[in-house]
Amino acid sequence: MDIVQETAYQAYISKDKIRDKSKIKSWILKIAVNKSKDFLRKNKLILLEDLSSIKTLEDNEKESVNMFMDNLKSLSLDEKNIIVLKIYFEYTFETISEELKMPTSTVKTKYYRALEKLKIEEGVYDRQA
Numbered sequence: 585m586d587i588v589q590e591t592a593y594q595a596y597i598s599k600d601k602i603r604d605k606s607k608i609k610s611w612i613l614k615i616a617v618n619k620s621k622d623f624l625r626k627n628k629l630i631l632l633e634d635l636s637s638i639k640t641l642e643d644n645e646k647e648s649v650n651m652f653m654d655n656l657k658s659l660s661l662d663e664k665n666i667i668v669l670k671i672y673f674e675y676t677f678e679t680i681s682e683e684l685k686m687p688t689s690t691v692k693t694k695y696y697r698a699l700e701k702l703k704i705e706e707g708v709y710d711r712q713a
Contacts (some may be wrong), residue, residue: 587623591616610682616671655702658706662686670695 594615643650655666665684669675676685680686 587616587619590619594619607682610679613675613679658701659698660694663694663701666691666695667698667702 591612595612598615602608656667659667662684666680669680669683670677675683677688677691680695681691682692
């Protein structure tokens with residue numbers, strides 16, 4: 585069974601659990617995200633030839649995550665939520681808009697503003713530019 589079928593099946597057997605029928609799209613999307621995460625966890629394949637490469641990747645990943653988390657501290661709560669939903673969960677602006685109950689144009693503005701703040705924090709370009 586693939587992720588789409590599992591999502592449809594889970595939505596069907598859990599259809600009585602949804603309280604607000606107007607949010608069914610977001611509800612099904614959350615099921616799909618969770619099923620995708622489950623799939624990735626179960627089928628994680630490492631195609632590296634030696635374990636030292638894994639250690640180096642883990643260290644680099646930890647450093648990147650720590651740097652990203654430090655940079656997120658400079659953002660507002662809305663900006664953090666939007667960045668995580670857009671980049672990590674790959675939600676569309678429209679879905680984020682529905683989830684956070686704000687206009688799509690506001691979501692886009694906050695997203696791009698947050699990206700600019702993160703670029704400044706990362707030192708990608710000079711603050712005076």
